[in-house]
Amino acid sequence: MDKRVIALVDCNNFFVACERLRKPELRDVPVCVLSNNDGCVVSRSNEAKRMGVEMGAPYFICKNQFKKVKFLSGDLTYYCEISKRVMDKLYDFTPDVEIYSIDEAFLDLTGLRKTFNCPYEEICERIVQQIKDEVGIDVSVGLSYSKVLAKLANDKAKKLQKIKIDKKTYKIGYRNIQKELKETLISDVWGVGKNTTALLKKHLIQTCFDFVSQDDVWIKKNLGKIGIELKQELLGNSIHKVESVSDAPKSISRSESFKEFQTDKNYIFNELTRHIHKVCKKLRDENLLASCVGVMLRTKDFQVFDCKINLLNPTNTEFELVSKAKEIFEKMFVQGVVYRSVGFFATKFTSQEFQQISLFQGEDIIKKQELSKSWDKLEEKFGKGILRLGK
Numbered sequence: 421m422d423k424r425v426i427a428l429v430d431c432n433n434f435f436v437a438c439e440r441l442r443k444p445e446l447r448d449v450p451v452c453v454l455s456n457n458d459g460c461v462v463s464r465s466n467e468a469k470r471m472g473v474e475m476g477a478p479y480f481i482c483k484n485q486f487k488k489v490k491f492l493s494g495d496l497t498y499y500c501e502i503s504k505r506v507m508d509k510l511y512d513f514t515p516d517v518e519i520y521s522i523d524e525a526f527l528d529l530t531g532l533r534k535t536f537n538c539p540y541e542e543i544c545e546r547i548v549q550q551i552k553d554e555v556g557i558d559v560s561v562g563l564s565y566s567k568v569l570a571k572l573a574n575d576k577a578k579k580l581q582k583i584k585i586d587k588k589t590y591k592i593g594y595r596n597i598q599k600e601l602k603e604t605l606i607s608d609v610w611g612v613g614k615n616t617t618a619l620l621k622k623h624l625i626q627t628c629f630d631f632v633s634q635d636d637v638w639i640k641k642n643l644g645k646i647g648i649e650l651k652q653e654l655l656g657n658s659i660h661k662v663e664s665v666s667d668a669p670k671s672i673s674r675s676e677s678f679k680e681f682q683t684d685k686n687y688i689f690n691e692l693t694r695h696i697h698k699v700c701k702k703l704r705d706e707n708l709l710a711s712c713v714g715v716m717l718r719t720k721d722f723q724v725f726d727c728k729i730n731l732l733n734p735t736n737t738e739f740e741l742v743s744k745a746k747e748i749f750e751k752m753f754v755q756g757v758v759y760r761s762v763g764f765f766a767t768k769f770t771s772q773e774f775q776q777i778s779l780f781q782g783e784d785i786i787k788k789q790e791l792s793k794s795w796d797k798l799e800e801k802f803g804k805g806i807l808r809l810g811k
């Protein structure tokens with residue numbers, strides 16, 4: 421079994437905290453940040469939580485219901501900037517950082533007790549302090565032996581803060597693991613969905629402790645491999661590794677020379693869409709979203725032109741990138757010039773798990789992402805080239 425020490429660092433009420441950073445007058449006021457087009461509440465200050473504003477509540481309802489709450493439009497670009505500052509601090513402690521969402525990161529701290537010459541909890545407290553002092557953001561840290569337990573520990577820290585116990589770091593260690601498993605509902609565990617909860621409930625399994633008490637054969641039969649992995653994670657055996665971003669590619673590009681030199685605009689654009697699909701597929705395989713994309717064109721005599729644009733919302737779907745690429749392509753293409761190849765590239769990646777971003781993007785983009793995933797599945801089944809995007 422692999423014994424690890426894993427921490428989950430999570431910013432408290434992140435978007436609200438960012439707003440308070442640049443507008444200190446919001447400090448003691450109940451504040452909420454709204455999603456794209458002021459649709460719904462995506463971040464709440466503690467005051468707003470106490471007043472009863474729900475996460476995800478539609479703005480047009482709560483603006484009448486909670487007249488004392490200040491509702492702000494979200495500013496994702498600014499939040500990403502602050503997020504980067506927070507994440508950069510984490511690398512002062514270890515290179516093994518997995519940025520999991522805009523305000524959360526897993527750290528593998530295994531062995532660092534010796535490096536820092538102090539207990540793991542103290543390392544976590546230093547992380548909290550350093551981010552507070554140098555960035556001005558409050559974070560909570562969950563410390564344990566696996567990602568699932570670190571997440572539970574983090575939730576616990578937040579719960580304690582809610583009842584005004586000032587505990588920034590919470591540890592689930594061998595001394596309290598059994599107690600925690602008994603006190604935690606399996607439905608509260610990261611990644612356990614409604615269907616699983618319902619199935620377990622039918623077998624009278626309610627708490628994490630009930631769950632880990634089941635034998636492997638039963639778990640495998642009912643939940644498959646995922647169930648076994650969950651049990652191991654809950655018992656403190658790390659299955660899901662902290663995957664640091666340094667393993668991720670810096671850019672992804674695809675290009676190919678034409679069979680014959682080309683001047684035909686439609687032909688070249690068609691080739692371009694083919695490359696876009698390949699790049700998007702690769703992004704999805706790597707669980708990445710790109711926030712910068714570009715087109716390259718090479719002429720017969722090897723002159724290279726490229727042009728890129730930054731995207732407001734990172735993405736990995738053809739349905740958006742084809743229209744962006746078309747904009748770029750229209751500007752670059754010169755009638756009469758003879759071309760040798762065309763290519764597409766994507767860079768400035770963020771992890772797909774930036775879930776808050778999806779809240780901002782709204783349903784439209786989530787639908788497009790779903791559509792692109794179905795495309796990948798069709799190709800797996802029927803082979804490449806089964807689908808092409810129309811113009």
Ligand SMILES: [Mg+2]
Pocket residue numbers: 430431432433434523
């Ligand atoms: Mg958070």
